[in-house]
Amino acid sequence: MSKKNYIRPLDIKHGRIDMGHGAGGRSAAQLTEELFLAAFDNPFLRQGDDGASFPIPVGARMVMATDGHVVSPLFFPGGDVGALSVHGTVNDVAMLGATPLYLSASFILEEGFALSELKRIVDSMAAAAREAGVPIITGDTKVVERGKGDGVFISTTGVGVVAEGVHISGRNARAGDVLLLSGTIGDHGVAVMSKRASLEFETTMESDTAALHTLVAAMLAAAPGGVRVLRDPTRGGLATTLNEIAGQSGVGMVLEEAAIPVAPQVEAACELLGLDPLYVANEGKLVAICSPESAAAVLAAMQAHPLGAQAVQIGVVTEDAHHFVQMNTSFGGRRVVDWLSGEQLPRIC
Amino acid sequence: MSKKNYIRPLDIKHGRIDMGHGAGGRSAAQLTEELFLAAFDNPFLRQGDDGASFPIPVGARMVMATDGHVVSPLFFPGGDVGALSVHGTVNDVAMLGATPLYLSASFILEEGFALSELKRIVDSMAAAAREAGVPIITGDTKVVERGKGDGVFISTTGVGVVAEGVHISGRNARAGDVLLLSGTIGDHGVAVMSKRASLEFETTMESDTAALHTLVAAMLAAAPGGVRVLRDPTRGGLATTLNEIAGQSGVGMVLEEAAIPVAPQVEAACELLGLDPLYVANEGKLVAICSPESAAAVLAAMQAHPLGAQAVQIGVVTEDAHHFVQMNTSFGGRRVVDWLSGEQLPRIC
Known part of the structure; x- marks a missing residue:
């Protein structure tokens, strides 16, 4: 990926998101590479395609769950939108009795958002994903104009596998339970x-x-x-x-x-x-x-x-x-x- | 689901999104039921859990792809953000040589957005998903304050299955191809x-x-x-x-x-x-x-x-x-x- 010849590395300390980071060209590729891939690094992401391929899991059934995260403020005591976006979706998968396997992440960024804050959030997501043992295997980034978003929104989706004999659903409660x-x-x-x-x-x-x-x-x-x-x-x-x-x-x-x-x-x-x-x-x-x-x-x-x-x-x-x-x-x-x-x-x- | 005793049905014609539609309570449940479930209706969604369960697919590998959709304007000649959000992710899955199987959808709505426009978009998504034969099996809705979003953003994630012998990736091109x-x-x-x-x-x-x-x-x-x-x-x-x-x-x-x-x-x-x-x-x-x-x-x-x-x-x-x-x-x-x-x-x- 070194052939893109970025003029200079991303200025994480002082830089801000601009519309070009969402335009799919060189500057979007640089954001993906130097910020997202650097933090989430895993063999699935390194496939470098517009999606990721993984082995078919062994079990009885699979589950899929998705959640958008728009918490305000983005940083709060005990966490931030990044950790939350991993935990929320891991939990939705787990609440169906499944072992969470993989996550995807869709970022909607507001023009002008500080790269330093984005990096804090992405690093927190990466840490949460590593700690949970559930890699973020694919993602997408869009940018909206200043005043059309609110810093960052993160939608995560998880897939997981349910073992034989496990049947968990909100429909299963019975009197006496x-x-x-x-x-x-x-x-x-x-x-x-x-x-x-x-x-x-x-x-x-x-x-x-x-x-x-x-x-x-x-x-x-x-x-x-x-x-x-x-x-x-x-x-x-x-x-x-x-x-x-x-x-x-x-x-x-x-x-x-x-x-x-x-x-x-x-x-x-x-x-x-x-x-x-x-x-x-x-x-x-x-x-x-x-x-x-x-x-x-x-x-x-x-x-x-x-x-x-x-x-x-x-x-x-x-x-x-x-x-x-x-x-x-x-x-x-x-x-x-x-x-x-x-x-x-x-x-x- | 009839026990929630909504006071009156959603006013699709004149109603607008309010913060309560994203608060997870009765009014969020009503939006989900009368707008999203009504349009996307399928047995997976009807499971009614915070995720959906599906059979383990038969094939060689699986793929997962995600895309946020922030197109402006929301309606354009030949399509709208709803159809686009289905096509975009179905295509990302297909570009890995996979048969797309299931979609999830995460909606980020702006307070004040007209329910009539949301219904047009959701109906268009539903039609695109039906036409593609790829059901939307789970989803999530959040609402942000007026001026913190732009009508609707939709992040879709797709999973699919790759048959034996198919190996498609951006890494596979060779001189002479x-x-x-x-x-x-x-x-x-x-x-x-x-x-x-x-x-x-x-x-x-x-x-x-x-x-x-x-x-x-x-x-x-x-x-x-x-x-x-x-x-x-x-x-x-x-x-x-x-x-x-x-x-x-x-x-x-x-x-x-x-x-x-x-x-x-x-x-x-x-x-x-x-x-x-x-x-x-x-x-x-x-x-x-x-x-x-x-x-x-x-x-x-x-x-x-x-x-x-x-x-x-x-x-x-x-x-x-x-x-x-x-x-x-x-x-x-x-x-x-x-x-x-x-x-x-x-x-x-």
């Missing part, structure tokens, strides 16, 4: 909101952004066939995720408010911001719905994993023709936990 | 530019946007093993695409200017706009590099296909330590055809 949650809720949303609102809290709140596929693998190994539903409660939070599953499976749910872990600083921030943690986004937590017989083994496997150390049972699946999610409150009452209505936290992921 | 082109160049870029510049020409110029996978299948069937490189000359045009391949394969090329077909109205528009058709984007054309023995059979197969009726041989691959693409001009000279430098036609795809 047990609801497990891998840890505290609301951390990601509150971290982003506090940064956006320039709030100063006494303790630092960090996003929980993390790749959950090794946690899922441990859970599936502990109780083959026992895990029926997995989902990461991102936008809309735990409440919306459970309502989705209740609708898909045609069941109800009853939660125990006292059992749902919320970090004290998140609880305090939510009170200040007027938010309900049940509706605040998470990026490193999962909900599992298991058969009653398998629940203890799955919970133990979660608690033995660093990303599930605070895992708890938070409720049960019930028969309910209305597919309501209800909650026994800490005050001894019971209320319906509805879907998120409208906009609570825009651009949280 | 033959360069084939499937038809006229410059149509897409000129159609978009003429719309953007509100130019009035006597004849209507239309984008060539099309899915090329059936053309590729016909070519591979005609000469198994004879096709070494396939690529669709999109951004940067034919000139940039050939330079990319020359660099990847470590070869030179010599083109015959007189052999390269350009529609008269495209030639006229290029003169008016100060463009060189060699650098103008195409969305329904391909370049093939074949072994000398197979070239006649491949060319005949192209010409027998509706999307290759005007296919021609445009040059040959040469040994060249500088990896230059050169052209014998219509005036009897020879010049170097360089990479596109900088920005010629921003946001053309």
Whole structure:
């Protein structure tokens, strides 16, 4: 690739994205080579084609998941849009019980965006992908005029393979099943909101952004066939995720408010911001719905994993023709936990 | 899904995207259900999870390709961003010699975007996907504030399967190989530019946007093993695409200017706009590099296909330590055809 004779290397420190970086010519090739390939380097990307070729995986089925990432601000306590774009899609693949194998990334850059910030984001993506063991094998970059974008949007797509005997879907919950949650809720949303609102809290709140596929693998190994539903409660939070599953499976749910872990600083921030943690986004937590017989083994496997150390049972699946999610409150009452209505936290992921 | 009890159906005629459509709650679910699922409807999407599961394909290898689509204007003669987003990714998969199987779609919508325009685009995507026989099996929607986007950006990702004995890559060209082109160049870029510049020409110029996978299948069937490189000359045009391949394969090329077909109205528009058709984007054309023995059979197969009726041989691959693409001009000279430098036609795809 040395034959393109770039006049000078990219000026990462002071340079900015210009329309030429999206025009498909020499300057786009230079951005790809010196920024993206340098960070993501792997044999698939080095094929250098407009797509990548990989071996057919061995297993029972495959899965594909995609997510656009438009979080604002781009950098927040505990993460950034780059790490998030890897974790979000790895998690969507893992929530179908699959081993994530490969990622693609589509960048939409705004003219004038600093190359130094882009490099920070791309390096963070590369680190997240390496840590997860899921390479970014192909990608694309477009540039839009100043004022027609917002720095960078990243859409990632993942493919993965599901082993024989694993059947995970939001449609599989049954009355009598047990609801497990891998840890505290609301951390990601509150971290982003506090940064956006320039709030100063006494303790630092960090996003929980993390790749959950090794946690899922441990859970599936502990109780083959026992895990029926997995989902990461991102936008809309735990409440919306459970309502989705209740609708898909045609069941109800009853939660125990006292059992749902919320970090004290998140609880305090939510009170200040007027938010309900049940509706605040998470990026490193999962909900599992298991058969009653398998629940203890799955919970133990979660608690033995660093990303599930605070895992708890938070409720049960019930028969309910209305597919309501209800909650026994800490005050001894019971209320319906509805879907998120409208906009609570825009651009949280 | 009827249990969500939407207060009223989406007002497609007068409604606009608001931040709630991207918040993951009830209003996001309604947009997904009444707009995206209604248009793309297929059993994979109906799984209703944050990703889709599909059978492991039978073949030698798989491929994955992704493309962001930010074309401006969103609607142009002969197509729109929706059709383009399907064709572009189907083509990237096909250019690796693969049969495209499944697509994902990530939408980044701007607050205030008219639902009626979004529906036109989504219906056009759905029609393109149906026509290509490649279903959109999973997707995601985000919303950004007014002035932080530009109507709609669509990133699509495709997966496909490569049959035994097919080995296509930009790295495979060898000196002595033959360069084939499937038809006229410059149509897409000129159609978009003429719309953007509100130019009035006597004849209507239309984008060539099309899915090329059936053309590729016909070519591979005609000469198994004879096709070494396939690529669709999109951004940067034919000139940039050939330079990319020359660099990847470590070869030179010599083109015959007189052999390269350009529609008269495209030639006229290029003169008016100060463009060189060699650098103008195409969305329904391909370049093939074949072994000398197979070239006649491949060319005949192209010409027998509706999307290759005007296919021609445009040059040959040469040994060249500088990896230059050169052209014998219509005036009897020879010049170097360089990479596109900088920005010629921003946001053309």
